[in-house]
Amino acid sequence: MQKIQKMSARTRTVAGMTAGLALVGGVVGVSAAQAAPAAPAAGKAASAVRQVTVLRTDAAMKIADAVQKEAARQNQRVAVAIVDRSGDLRLVVKGDGAGPQTVESAKRKAFTAVAFGQPTSKLAGNATGNGPTVKDIPGTLFLAGGVPVASGGAPIAGVGVGGAPSGAIDEAIAQAGLKAVQGQLG
Numbered sequence: 001m002q003k004i005q006k007m008s009a010r011t012r013t014v015a016g017m018t019a020g021l022a023l024v025g026g027v028v029g030v031s032a033a034q035a036a037p038a039a040p041a042a043g044k045a046a047s048a049v050r051q052v053t054v055l056r057t058d059a060a061m062k063i064a065d066a067v068q069k070e071a072a073r074q075n076q077r078v079a080v081a082i083v084d085r086s087g088d089l090r091l092v093v094k095g096d097g098a099g100p101q102t103v104e105s106a107k108r109k110a111f112t113a114v115a116f117g118q119p120t121s122k123l124a125g126n127a128t129g130n131g132p133t134v135k136d137i138p139g140t141l142f143l144a145g146g147v148p149v150a151s152g153g154a155p156i157a158g159v160g161v162g163g164a165p166s167g168a169i170d171e172a173i174a175q176a177g178l179k180a181v182q183g184q185l186g
Helices: 002-006 009-035 044-048 057-073 102-116 120-127 167-179
Strands: 079-084 089-094 146-151 154-162
Touching: 057 079, 057 089, 057 154, 057 167, 079 102, 079 167, 089 102, 102 120, 102 146, 102 154, 120 167, 146 167, 154 167
Parallel strands: none
Antiparallel strands: 079 089, 079 154, 146 154
């Protein structure tokens, strides 16, 4: 104790800070070691984890830009929506002059296309009948204008376009957007 009292205030401060840093470093080191995943047991972890392919943000923006350019070329005012494989919204662009219904229409078409892995124009026949049909699934819309984005043969996203006077025009515009990244999807 007398030795500590003989130390200058500056030396005691430096010694205290060093001890504090050592303590914090030890706690952080222990916490990091606890947070680090344990080494997987021979092959067990690999079966519990799945890698997912996603459409990159820059690719989604490229699709949306191509959609709006094609819509302008065709003199159409549309909205485009892009959703991921889970149906979660990634991007929406409402073009100048597009109607108030276009965003919701585009989102639902994109969701339907990725959910079923087919263009929405091909799904319309499944949405008819007197009893429950696929049209009863919340968030879906069985009008032409939605196309899936596939990579490795599986859908990874959906593109929906709404606002043209017919679904066929919406779908042609969506396809033009998809062509902007077609060679980059793997």
